[in-house]
Amino acid sequence: MVVENSFTVHPFGYHGTFIHAASVGELEIIEQGLLVVDAAGRIALLEKDILPSNIKDTLATNGFSTSTPVQVLARGQFLIPGLIDTHNHAPQWTQRGTGRGRLIMDWLNTVTFPHEARFADPEYARNTYASCVDGFIRQGVTTASYYGSLHGEATKILAETCLEKGQRALVGKCNMNRNAPDFYKDASAAESLQVTEDFIAHVRKIDPTSRLVTPILTPRFAISCDAEVLSGLGDIAAKNPDLPIQTHFDEATQEMQITKELFPEFENEADLYEHFGLLNNRSILAHCIYVGEYEMGRLKALDCGVAHCPVSNTTGGEFGMAPMREYIRRGIKVSLGTDSGGGYSSSIIDAMRQAFVVSTARETLSGGKDPSLSIAECFFMATLGGAQVCGLDDKIGNFVVGKEFDALEIHTVGQNSGIITPVEDVDQLPDLFEKFIMSGDERNIVKVYVRGRSIKS
Amino acid sequence: MVVENSFTVHPFGYHGTFIHAASVGELEIIEQGLLVVDAAGRIALLEKDILPSNIKDTLATNGFSTSTPVQVLARGQFLIPGLIDTHNHAPQWTQRGTGRGRLIMDWLNTVTFPHEARFADPEYARNTYASCVDGFIRQGVTTASYYGSLHGEATKILAETCLEKGQRALVGKCNMNRNAPDFYKDASAAESLQVTEDFIAHVRKIDPTSRLVTPILTPRFAISCDAEVLSGLGDIAAKNPDLPIQTHFDEATQEMQITKELFPEFENEADLYEHFGLLNNRSILAHCIYVGEYEMGRLKALDCGVAHCPVSNTTGGEFGMAPMREYIRRGIKVSLGTDSGGGYSSSIIDAMRQAFVVSTARETLSGGKDPSLSIAECFFMATLGGAQVCGLDDKIGNFVVGKEFDALEIHTVGQNSGIITPVEDVDQLPDLFEKFIMSGDERNIVKVYVRGRSIKS
Numbered sequence: 001m002v003v004e005n006s007f008t009v010h011p012f013g014y015h016g017t018f019i020h021a022a023s024v025g026e027l028e029i030i031e032q033g034l035l036v037v038d039a040a041g042r043i044a045l046l047e048k049d050i051l052p053s054n055i056k057d058t059l060a061t062n063g064f065s066t067s068t069p070v071q072v073l074a075r076g077q078f079l080i081p082g083l084i085d086t087h088n089h090a091p092q093w094t095q096r097g098t099g100r101g102r103l104i105m106d107w108l109n110t111v112t113f114p115h116e117a118r119f120a121d122p123e124y125a126r127n128t129y130a131s132c133v134d135g136f137i138r139q140g141v142t143t144a145s146y147y148g149s150l151h152g153e154a155t156k157i158l159a160e161t162c163l164e165k166g167q168r169a170l171v172g173k174c175n176m177n178r179n180a181p182d183f184y185k186d187a188s189a190a191e192s193l194q195v196t197e198d199f200i201a202h203v204r205k206i207d208p209t210s211r212l213v214t215p216i217l218t219p220r221f222a223i224s225c226d227a228e229v230l231s232g233l234g235d236i237a238a239k240n241p242d243l244p245i246q247t248h249f250d251e252a253t254q255e256m257q258i259t260k261e262l263f264p265e266f267e268n269e270a271d272l273y274e275h276f277g278l279l280n281n282r283s284i285l286a287h288c289i290y291v292g293e294y295e296m297g298r299l300k301a302l303d304c305g306v307a308h309c310p311v312s313n314t315t316g317g318e319f320g321m322a323p324m325r326e327y328i329r330r331g332i333k334v335s336l337g338t339d340s341g342g343g344y345s346s347s348i349i350d351a352m353r354q355a356f357v358v359s360t361a362r363e364t365l366s367g368g369k370d371p372s373l374s375i376a377e378c379f380f381m382a383t384l385g386g387a388q389v390c391g392l393d394d395k396i397g398n399f400v401v402g403k404e405f406d407a408l409e410i411h412t413v414g415q416n417s418g419i420i421t422p423v424e425d426v427d428q429l430p431d432l433f434e435k436f437i438m439s440g441d442e443r444n445i446v447k448v449y450v451r452g453r454s455i456k457s
Numbered sequence: 458m459v460v461e462n463s464f465t466v467h468p469f470g471y472h473g474t475f476i477h478a479a480s481v482g483e484l485e486i487i488e489q490g491l492l493v494v495d496a497a498g499r500i501a502l503l504e505k506d507i508l509p510s511n512i513k514d515t516l517a518t519n520g521f522s523t524s525t526p527v528q529v530l531a532r533g534q535f536l537i538p539g540l541i542d543t544h545n546h547a548p549q550w551t552q553r554g555t556g557r558g559r560l561i562m563d564w565l566n567t568v569t570f571p572h573e574a575r576f577a578d579p580e581y582a583r584n585t586y587a588s589c590v591d592g593f594i595r596q597g598v599t600t601a602s603y604y605g606s607l608h609g610e611a612t613k614i615l616a617e618t619c620l621e622k623g624q625r626a627l628v629g630k631c632n633m634n635r636n637a638p639d640f641y642k643d644a645s646a647a648e649s650l651q652v653t654e655d656f657i658a659h660v661r662k663i664d665p666t667s668r669l670v671t672p673i674l675t676p677r678f679a680i681s682c683d684a685e686v687l688s689g690l691g692d693i694a695a696k697n698p699d700l701p702i703q704t705h706f707d708e709a710t711q712e713m714q715i716t717k718e719l720f721p722e723f724e725n726e727a728d729l730y731e732h733f734g735l736l737n738n739r740s741i742l743a744h745c746i747y748v749g750e751y752e753m754g755r756l757k758a759l760d761c762g763v764a765h766c767p768v769s770n771t772t773g774g775e776f777g778m779a780p781m782r783e784y785i786r787r788g789i790k791v792s793l794g795t796d797s798g799g800g801y802s803s804s805i806i807d808a809m810r811q812a813f814v815v816s817t818a819r820e821t822l823s824g825g826k827d828p829s830l831s832i833a834e835c836f837f838m839a840t841l842g843g844a845q846v847c848g849l850d851d852k853i854g855n856f857v858v859g860k861e862f863d864a865l866e867i868h869t870v871g872q873n874s875g876i877i878t879p880v881e882d883v884d885q886l887p888d889l890f891e892k893f894i895m896s897g898d899e900r901n902i903v904k905v906y907v908r909g910r911s912i913k914s
Contacts, residue, residue, distance in 0.1 A: 094879040097896035098888055100813060101829055131875045138876060314814045315895075319821035344810065344895040346876060353801065356557060357771045357811075361818060364776035372558055418588045419595060419803060419899065422551040431555055438772075438801040439554035441898075442876065 007211060008039045009452040011064070014409075015055055016073025018046075019080050019433055020398040021384040024328055027376035029429055030399070034058055035079070036068060037405045041452025046401050076413030076423055076432055080379075081398050082142025082168075082406035082450065083348040084386025087246070087286040087307035087337025090158050090171075091116045091125075091149040093132035096341035103317035104252045107342070109181065116149045116174075117184040125154035129161045134457070136167065139347050139442040142406040142450045143168040145246055145284055145307070145337075145390060147218050150174050150186055152195040156202050159213050163206060166455035168406065170244055170284075170390060172218025173199040175233060179223050179258075189228035196236065200243070212450070214244065216284075221248040222259045222272055234277025244391055245278050246307075249285035252318050256290060270298040279304055284389055286337060288327070289313060289320040296330060305333035305389030308381065310354035311343035321362050324355065325370040328377065335389035336381045352378040352437055375437055409447035412436050416443055464668060465496050466909040468521070471866075472512055473530025475503075476890055477538050477855040478841040481785055484833035486886055487856070491515055492536070493525060494862045498909025503858050533870030533880055533889055537836075538855050539599025539625075539863035539907065540805040541843025544703070544743040544764035544794025547615050547628075548573045548582075548606040550589035553798035560774035561709045564799070566638065573606045573631075574641040582611035586618045591914070593624065596804050596899040599863040599907045600625040602703055602741055602764070602794075602847060604675050607631050607643055609652040613659050616670050620663060623912035625863065627701055627741075627847060629675025630656040632690060636680050636715075646685035653693065657700070669907070671701065673741075678705040679716045679729055691734025701848055702735050703764075706742035709775055713747060727755040736761060741846055743794060745784070746770065746777040753787060762790035762846030765838065767811035768800035778819050781812065782827040785834065792846035793838045809835040809894055832894055866904035869893050873900055 013036040022028045034055060036045035050058050056066045073079070092112065099111035119125045136144055146162075146169055148155030155173040162169040173196050177186035186192035196217070203215040217233050219225045225233075237245055250256060250269055259269060266272040270291075273279040281303035288306045291299065299306070306327055313320035327334050336355060340346040345354075359372040387397025396406045412421040412432045421435045421444055436444055448456035470493040479485045491512060493502035507515050513523045530536070549569065556568035576582045593601055603619075603626055605612030612630040619626040630653050634643035643649035653674070660672040674690050676682045682690075694702055707713060707726055716726060723729040727748075730736040738760035745763045748756065756763070763784055770777035784791050793812060797803040802811075816829040844854025853863045869878040869889045878892045878901055893901055905913035 094875065094881050096879050097892035097894075100832065100891065100895055101817070131879075135874055135876045138874065314817055315810070316817075319814075319818040353772070354814075357776075357814065360558070360771055360773075361776040365822075375557070417592055417595065418551065419592045422553050422588075422592075424551050434557070435554035437554075438557055 007041065007451060009037065009041050011036065011038050011068050013037065013059070013068055013070035014073060014079055015050065015052060015070050017078035017429060018399050019078050021376065021380035022398065024380045024385065025374065025376050027379060029433070031429070034070070035399060036064055037452040041404050043399060043401050043403050043405050046399055077409065077411050078433070079399070079407050079409055081383040082396070082408055082448065083140045083382050084335065084390065084397070085136065085141045085144045085338050085348050086284055086305070086335040086386050086389050087309050087339050088136070088144045088146050089339070089341060090129060090132050090146040091119050091154070092341030093128060093135065093346070096346060097344050100315050100344070101317055104255050105258070107316065113181055113184045119149035119151050119154040122153050122157060125151070125157045129158045133161045133165045133167055135346055137165060137448055137455055138445070140408045140445045140448055141167070141348060142448060143386065143390060143392065143396065145170040145216060147172055147174050147220070147246065150176055150184065152199050155199055159203050160206060163213050166212065166450050166453050168212050168396070168450050170214050170216040170246070171203065172216040172246060174218050174220050175229050176220040176224035177229050178226050189226055189232065192229050193232040193236070196233070200236070200240070210242070217243055217245040217278070219247050219278065221255065222263060222269065223255065230276040230278065237277055237282070244282045244284060245280070246284040246286065247273065247278065249273070249288050250290045250295070251287035252316070252320065253290070268292070268295050270295040274298065274302065282391055286339065287313060287320065287322060289322045291323065296326065296332070300330050300332050303333070305335060307335050307337040307389060308355060309337040309339035309343060309351070310358040311345050311351055312339035314354060314358060315344060316342065321358050323362065323370065324359055324373060325362065333385065333388045334381050335386040336378070347441065348382050349437065349440055352382055355381065375434055379437065405449055405452040407449045408445050410436055410444050411446050412440070412444060420444060464498065464908060466494065466498050468493065468495050468525050470494065470516070470525055470527035471530060471536055472507065472509060472527050474535035474886060475856050476535050478833065478837035479855065481837045481842065482831065482833050484836060486890070488886070491527070492856060493521055494909040498861050500856060500858050500860050500862050503856055534866065534868050535890070536856070536864050536866055538840040538853070539865055539905065540597045540839050541792065541847065541854070542593065542598045542601045542795050542805050543741055543762070543792040543843050543846050544766050544796050545593070545601045545603050546796070546798060547586060547589050547603040548576050548611070549798030550585060550592065550803070553803060554801050557772050557801070558774055561712050562715070564773065570638055570641045576606035576608050576611040579610050579614060582608070582614045586615045590618050590622045590624055592803055594622060594905055594912055595902070597865045597902040597905055598624070598805060599905060600843065600847060600849065600853065602627040602673060604629055604631050604677070604703065607633055607641065609656050612656055616660050617663060620670050623669070623907050623910050625669050625853070625907050627671050627673040627703070628660065629673040629703060631675050631677050632686050633677040633681035634686050635683050646683060646689065649686050650689040650693070653690070657693070657697070667699070674700055674702040674735070676704050676735065678712065679720060679726065680712065687733040687735065694734055701739045701741060702737070703741040703743065704730065704735065706730070706745050707747045707752070708744035709773070709777065710747070725749070725752050727752040731755065731759065739848055743796065744770065744777065744779060746779045748780065753783065753789070757787050757789050760790070762792060764792050764794040764846060765812060766794040766796035766800060766808070767815040768802050768808055769796035771811060771815060772801060773799065778815050780819065780827065781816055781830060782819065790842065790845045791838050792843040793835070804898065805839050806894065806897055809839055812838065832891055836894065862906055862909040864906045865902050867893055867901050868903050869897070869901060877901060
């Protein structure tokens with residue numbers, strides 16, 4: 001289905017402003033930069049302070065053909081790394097905007113499970129996942145960590161859709177064999193695990209070296225997985241040390257209470273998931289709101305990643321304020337998720353903005369002890385932080401020679417009569433960037449690249 | 458400049474679904490409705506449960522020409538009343554998206570005052586206000602309560618722009634004769650008041666009966682107005698009992714401390730503004746975050762209106778949670794403001810969503826004592842509540858025979874590949890409406906009417 005050739009591109013370049021995260025608090029704005037992408041879709045050259053008149057000389061000096069096409073970005077235009085959504089329920093794409101204000105179990109049973117059950121129909125899955133993946137690409141999501149539905153076939157379709165459309169993705173068959181309605185529940189622990197292994201084998205077949213798509217182990221959460229499923233998934237994780245793992249973690253008061261009742265032998269969720277072999281440096285833990293001192297220590301020691309989902313955390317039945325400042329202080333890996341469709345928005349730009357809101361709440365409520373997040377920190381979480389959490393920071397996340405070119409071309413000027421990014425002549429680069437982050441949307445995203453390929457239609 | 462004829466329209470009708478607020482918690486969904494707008498732009502007929510085949514009969518029975526053009530709305534399309542933005546700084550239109558995380562006085566001095574000072578240039582004012590008013594109209598704001606800059610001429614241009622473009626507006630010259638930089642401060646109390654009176658006279662000349670534009674008294678806040686300005690404005694208010702009044706009220710800890718230092722003779726801001734004759738049933742009080750029991754009582758007794766601005770309240774230097782549930786409980790008038798550009802968004806739809814967020818925070822932090830706002834309550838604040846706060850609920854706010862037709866035609870289906878309002882065949886009307894409120898934007902707003910005139914270009 002996939003042939004090697006489809007992953008080669010004609011080398012090309014960009015000249016102008018590139019903005020990326022060097023580290024968690026460090027935003028780097030490269031002006032007059034020259035970046036060249038090679039045939040493998042990798043960043044082969046990145047030079048700063050090159051005058052437009054020196055582009056050809058610089059290409060030649062560095063061994064590139066002087067006929068390499070180089071797009072020169074104008075004022076108000078810049079490149080940023082592709083956005084990374086580390087927590088995304090693909091089958092909830094079309095339920096976004098409903099279910100506001102419900103507590104988690106009510107929301108699952110009333111809104112979500114009936115909706116996800118529709119993915120038993122492969123035709124429905126194919127159409128909806130095509131819209132979903134297109135929608136996220138248009139919004140600049142170059143890498144997504146997707147929960148599928150529980151269905152093997154639909155989840156294979158999701159993986160194939162990402163591959164066809166050129167989006168980088170972690171894709172998981174969702175495991176859930178209890179505390180769900182009969183019409184939407186794995187038939188048994190054995191079947192849940194068997195469908196998972198079959199799904200992994202399929203993805204390894206369609207993308208053998210995980211150039212774009214990687215299978216991810218996806219126990220929905222401990223409430224919906226019995227010990228047999230959890231320990232079976234732990235075994236699969238042990239046998240496949242390249243596989244990432246994702247689940248929901250310390251998300252809501254109600255969820256934590258029920259988990260405690262189901263697994264009274266564990267003091268907390270960290271111990272629970274660690275016991276089953278599911279907590280390690282490959283774990284993407286969504287939400288992480290009520291994480292105490294002991295669990296913080298485990299997350300740090302085990303090098304787990306946090307997927308912060310501020311949109312869903314603040315519009316469900318409970319206002320959740322994940323302690324992002326404390327995670328950053330301790331060097332715990334941090335990233336952002338849309339949590340679409342628990343979150344009403346499918347935009348990582350919205351997630352950045354709502355992360356500011358939640359961090360402002362924590363600052364005020366902590367009397368200033370936990371300062372709110374900066375633009376640089378939120379942008380880091382949406383890019384390099386996301387890559388770290390997904391275990392992909394050797395490949396993507398910022399503009400470093402040797403990494404693959406996952407990038408967005410942003411235009412801030414002349415967009416939509418000033419409703420989004422109302423730019424003025426006097427604005428400097430930091431103003432333009434802040435306006436994009438705080439008031440922009442996908443209409444500012446003119447091109448989307450994954451591995452050097454332009455994929456926004 | 459304005460002639461009577463420009464306010465007449467050719468009578469027309471709509472058939473289909475109309476959604477509006479009957480009262481604060483009561484959302485009315487009218488299906489198979491027939492609404493007719495007369496030549497004066499008023500709602501002349503509103504009938505429910507009319508089959509499309511009975512449109513002509515119903516027109517005839519009610520005395521309308523059977524050749525009246527009637528637009529039949531399809532599935533996924535509906536009318537809602539125009540959105541009302543009760544707190545909006547027009548000269549901050551292009552600074553949106555900057556200044557995040559700053560405390561109020563720093564934000565004013567660093568970001569806002571230098572920006573507003575540019576409106577000394579009428580040419581700049583003309584261009585920027587054209588973009589601003591167009592931008593709000595495109596987002597469905599049929600009525601805005603605008604703070605202008607301190608400049609008389611620029612503020613006249615703002616009023617003229619609203620009139621030309623057909624937007625209903627309260628427009629105020631901003632009074633501020635102290636605690637502001639020399640380059641952006643009224644020259645004296647006398648000059649501040651004189652420019653105000655001259656501005657009021659100008660608006661009365663261009664729109665004598667306030668068909669669209671009404672002048673509004675606009676002391677920025679007590680920090681920037683000395684007692685002479687405040688009492689002078691109180692005198693103008695007393696002499697002009699039709700004029701509304703707007704100011705900022707109990708907005709931020711820092712602001713309240715400085716106000717107390719400047720006016721030690723008053724225990725609180727309610728007493729302060731009441732003393733100067735500025736607190737009554739025409740007062741639009743922005744923010745109202747830290748309002749205690751005594752002030753609550755005064756707001757209720759004096760019938761003041763609250764302009765809740767949840768976007769700016771949660772992204773500035775302090776997380777402010779206005780007690781909207783308590784205002785609603787007490788029957789205090791409530792509405793929504795974008796607070797553009799203290800708020801990064803110029804959308805009242807975003808303001809509704811952020812109002813949910815803030816109310817969810819209050820629910821959680823109050824242990825459930827203050828339940829979060831419902832869709833119906835937020836929609837009320839954005840429409841009928843806004844009309845009440847602006848003193849215009851006899852004219853606009855919902856679909857009632859005799860009121861003027863300020864309305865939006867909303868299309869939820871087929872918008873932008875499902876990024877906004879991801880509608881499915883199975884969705885019922887309440888789902889479509891919730892998806893619009895929670896995930897829609899101005900791309901769902903196909904037509905905008907004020908007084909029966911279609912004004913979205």
